[in-house]
Amino acid sequence: MTTPSTRQPRPHADVLRDTATLTGRILRHWRGRPVSILLGLLFPVLMVVMFGYIFGGAMAAPGGKYMDFLIPGMLAMTMLFGLESMVVSVTNDTAKGITERIRSMPITTTAVLAGRSAADILNSVVGLAIMIATGLLVGWAPNRSLLQALASVGLLLWLRFAFTWVGIYLGLLLKTPESAVAVQVLVWPVGFLSSAFVSPDTMPAWLDAIATWNPLSATATAIRELFGNPSWNAGGWANQHSIMLALAWPAVLTVIFLPLAVRQYRALAA
Amino acid sequence: MSEPAIEAIDVRKRYKDKTALDGFCLRVRTGTVCALLGPNGAGKTTAVRILTTLLRPDAGQVHVAGCDVRADPRAARHRIGLVGQNASVDEILTGRQNLIMFGKLCHLPTPAARRRADELLEQFDLTEAADRSVAGYSGGMRRRLDLAAGLILSPQVLFLDEPTTGLDPRARMDVWSTIKSIVGTGTTALLTTQYLEEADQLADQIALIDAGRVVAEGTPGELKAQVGPDRVETVVRKPTLDEVFLHLTGQPTTTQQIQEQAE
Ligand SMILES: Nc1ncnc2c1ncn2[C@@H]1O[C@H](COP(=O)(O)OP(=O)(O)OP(=O)(O)O)[C@@H](O)[C@H]1O
Ligand SMILES: [Mg+2]
Numbered sequence: 243m244t245t246p247s248t249r250q251p252r253p254h255a256d257v258l259r260d261t262a263t264l265t266g267r268i269l270r271h272w273r274g275r276p277v278s279i280l281l282g283l284l285f286p287v288l289m290v291v292m293f294g295y296i297f298g299g300a301m302a303a304p305g306g307k308y309m310d311f312l313i314p315g316m317l318a319m320t321m322l323f324g325l326e327s328m329v330v331s332v333t334n335d336t337a338k339g340i341t342e343r344i345r346s347m348p349i350t351t352t353a354v355l356a357g358r359s360a361a362d363i364l365n366s367v368v369g370l371a372i373m374i375a376t377g378l379l380v381g382w383a384p385n386r387s388l389l390q391a392l393a394s395v396g397l398l399l400w401l402r403f404a405f406t407w408v409g410i411y412l413g414l415l416l417k418t419p420e421s422a423v424a425v426q427v428l429v430w431p432v433g434f435l436s437s438a439f440v441s442p443d444t445m446p447a448w449l450d451a452i453a454t455w456n457p458l459s460a461t462a463t464a465i466r467e468l469f470g471n472p473s474w475n476a477g478g479w480a481n482q483h484s485i486m487l488a489l490a491w492p493a494v495l496t497v498i499f500l501p502l503a504v505r506q507y508r509a510l511a512a
Numbered sequence: 513m514s515e516p517a518i519e520a521i522d523v524r525k526r527y528k529d530k531t532a533l534d535g536f537c538l539r540v541r542t543g544t545v546c547a548l549l550g551p552n553g554a555g556k557t558t559a560v561r562i563l564t565t566l567l568r569p570d571a572g573q574v575h576v577a578g579c580d581v582r583a584d585p586r587a588a589r590h591r592i593g594l595v596g597q598n599a600s601v602d603e604i605l606t607g608r609q610n611l612i613m614f615g616k617l618c619h620l621p622t623p624a625a626r627r628r629a630d631e632l633l634e635q636f637d638l639t640e641a642a643d644r645s646v647a648g649y650s651g652g653m654r655r656r657l658d659l660a661a662g663l664i665l666s667p668q669v670l671f672l673d674e675p676t677t678g679l680d681p682r683a684r685m686d687v688w689s690t691i692k693s694i695v696g697t698g699t700t701a702l703l704t705t706q707y708l709e710e711a712d713q714l715a716d717q718i719a720l721i722d723a724g725r726v727v728a729e730g731t732p733g734e735l736k737a738q739v740g741p742d743r744v745e746t747v748v749r750k751p752t753l754d755e756v757f758l759h760l761t762g763q764p765t766t767t768q769q770i771q772e773q774a775e
Contacts, residue, residue, distance in 0.1 A: 256619055263616045267602065274604035274645055339600025343661070346564050346596075347617055348589040511568045511585075 257353050264344075264357025268331070269364065282327055283369050286320045287376045293439060294380055301440070306472035313377035314394075314471055315438030318462040320369050321402040322433050325409045328362055329425045332413025341510070351507050359406040366402045370395060384469035394465035397488045401461045404492035407499035414506040437462050441474035454480045457495065460487035515578060517542040517669050517700035518563060523572030525558055525724075532558040533569070534724035540702055540717065545695050547711035548704040550721035551761065556704035557597050559721070560673045563702065564594045577668040577700075593667030597674050597704075599654040600661075601646055607657050608633060608642040614661045625664075632660040636690070652683035659690065670694065672703040676710060688713055720760050728760045735760070 272279045290312065298308040335341045344354060384391055412425055435453045436442075442453035453459055463484035466473045473481065480487060518540040525533040532555045540546040548556050561567040563576055565585035574581040577591035601610045608629055615625030633642045636656040641649060646657065659675065675691065676684040684707075691714055695701050705711055711718050712732050720728040720735070728735060738760070 259619075260617060263613060267605070267613055270609060271604045274606075338603060339596055339598045340602055342561075342566055342596055343594065343600040343614075344617070345566055346589060346592065346594040347614075348586050348619075349617055511566060 257350050260349050260353035261356045261360065264349075264353060265360045265364070268358070268361035272365075282323075283372050286316055286323065286369065286373055289319070290316050290373075290376055290380060304441075304472070304474070307381070309377075309380055309382050310471040311466070311474070312439065313373075313380075313382040314466045314469055315436075315462045316377075317370065317373055317394075317398055317465060318401065318436070318458050319433050319438050320373050321366060321398055321405060321461070322429060322458055324362055324366050324369070324402050325405045325412075326422070326426045326429050327365075328358070328406060328409025329413040329416065329422045330419060332358070332410055333416055333419045333422045336414075336417050337419055345510065351504055355410060355503055355507060358410055359403065362406045362409070363399060363402060366399065370398060382471075384471065386468060386470035390468040390470070394468040397461055397464055397468070397485075400489070400492045401457065404457075404495035404499070407496055407503050411499045411503040411506055414503065414510070432456070433458065437474055443474060454478060457487075457491035460484050460491050464488035515542070516540055516575075517544075517577055518546070518702055519573070519575045520559070520563065521573040523559070523562060523569045523574060525555075525562060525567065525569050532724055533562070533572075536572070536721070536725055538719055538726060540700060542700050543695075543698050544716040545691075545701045545703065545714050546717045546719060547715035548702060548719050548721055549706070549708065549711050550704070551706070554721045555724040556721060557673055558724075560594075560596075560671050560702070560704060564592055564671050565589055566594075591668040593662040593665070593670045595659050595662040595670075595672045595675055597677070599651075599658045601654065601657050603647045604645060606643050606645055607638050607649070607653075610646065610657060611660060611664065615664050618664050620664070628664055632663065636660045637686075651678050652680065655679055655683070655687065659687065663694065666694075666697065667699060670699050670701045672701065674704055674706065676705070676707065684710075722761045 293316070294309055294312055298312070301308045301311075303311055332341075384394075413422070416422055416425070435449060436456040437453060437459040442450045442459065445453055460480070461484075463473055463481055464487070467484060516539045518538060520536055520538045523533050523536040524531075534555075536555065536559055538546070538548075538559070548559060550556050558567065562569050562574060563581065565581055565588050568582065576588050579588040579591060581588045601607075602613070605613065611629035611632055612622075612625050615628050616622060618625075620628060630639075633639045636659065638653060638656060638660070641653060646654060649657065655675070655678070659672075662670065662672075672691070676687050679687060688710070691701065691703070695714075701714075703710075703714065716731065718730065718732055718735055719726045728738065730738070
C-alpha cells in the first residue's frame, strides 16, 4: 500500500480546485437522483400550465395576453424556488455529516460556499433554459433584441446569485431538514406577494406596497420591459426604475447575506 | 521522549445550560492507541469534535500533532483524519465518487486520487459495490467507506468516534484489524467506544470519561488491577473491563451488588 503523505498547501490554486470539486459534487447529484432533479426543473413548467391555462382565462391582462405577463413572472419565480432547494440541500449535508467531514479537512470557507453558489447558478441556468423553451412553446413572445433577452437572463441569474446566499445562510442557520420545510412554505407568500402572477394594483394598499417593492417584482418588471412584454402598470417610481431596482436589490441581499453565510459557517464551531 | 500526539489540558465546553466537558485532560503518546471509554452523554463526541477543530472549547489548551488547534485549526486539519460517530459520506454519490472527491479535497492530483480510491475500495472490500450509490449500502459498508474516506492520506493522528457501533461481530473484527494495521504504520489513534472489549483489543491506553472529565486512565491491565483482586463468584475469573468501568463510574459491579442495591 502506498499511502500518500500530507502535501504542503498552495493556497490560491487549492481554493479554486476545491471550489470546482465541491461544485462537481452537487452536479453529480443530478445524475445520482435524476427524478427529484427533474421534478424540481419541471415544477415551474407545471405552474405555467396551471396559471396559464387554468387561471389564465379569468385573469385580466391589460394590453396583452396573460402568457406574456406570466412567463417573465414565472422566470423570476423559478429563481426564488432555487432558495428552497438550496436550504434543503445545505441542511441535508449537515444532517448526513458531510458538513462536519468537510470542516475537518483543510478546505477554506470560500471554497465550500463558492462551490455551493456556483453549482446552484449552473442548476438555475438549466432551469431557465427549460422555462424559456416552455414559454416559447405556449406562445410567449419576447420581441426585443437578443442583447436585451440576454440582459434579462443576466438579471435573473443576478437575482438567483443573491438568493443562493440567503439559502446558504438559512440552511446553515436552520440545520435540520425538517425546519427547511418552513422555508418551502414561506417561499410561497414571498412569491405571490409580488407582481409575478397578478397586478399589485388589485391588492389591498398595504399588500400592494409590499408587492411593488418585492425584489422579485423588480426583476419581473425589469425583464418584462427588456423582453418587450407588457407590464401591469407603467406608473409608480418602483415600476419606472425596475431595471435599476433589479440590479440594486440582489446587490443589497448579497451584501447582507453573504457575510451572514460566512459567519454562520464559521460559527458552526462555536 | 517526543512530544505527545494529543494533549488536552483542562478543556471546558458548555452547550447553553449543559456542561459537556468539565476539565477534560488527556495526553496520548505518539504512535499509540488511546480509547476514550464512557457512557452515553459522557462527552466523548464533544472531546473528539474539539480535538478535530470542529468545535471551539470555552477554555483549555488543545494540541494535536504539534499544532495548537485553537490558534491554527488549518494546520491541524492537514495532519488529522476523522471518522465521525455517524457515517459522513455523500449518499447520492457512489462509493468510488466519494473517495475520489475526498481525495481531491485532500489535494491529491486527480489521477492519484483515482488510484488511491481504487486501493481503498480494494482494502475495504468495497470494489464490487464501488459504482453503486451509497444510499443502497448496508450500515457496515457505509462504515467501511467512511473509514476509507478518513484514511485517504495517512494521517498523523486518526480520530475514530465509535467506529464499530452498529456493526455485526464479523464486520467489527474487520474494522479492528484495519485499525490495527493503520496504527502499525505509526499513526496515533484516539477512538471512542462503548464496547469495553474493543478498548481492550485495540488500545495501549484507556481513558474513562464520565460527566465531561477523565475519571481514570491507564493500560487495560492497570485499570483492571484498580478494581481489586480476582473475585469469587460462581467461578474464579479476572474482572472484565465492563466491571472496571462500572466500578470506576460508581455503579454496582457485580450481579450480587446489583441485587443488594435493589433490596
Ligand atoms: N449540540 C448540542 N447541544 C446541546 N447539548 C449537547 C450538544 N451536543 C452534546 N450535548 C450534550 O453534551 C453532553 C455530552 O455529549 P456527547 O455527544 O459529547 O456525549 P457522548 O459521550 O459522545 O455520548 P454518546 O455515547 O451517546 O455518543 C450530553 O449531555 C449531550 O446532551
Ligand atoms: Mg458520541
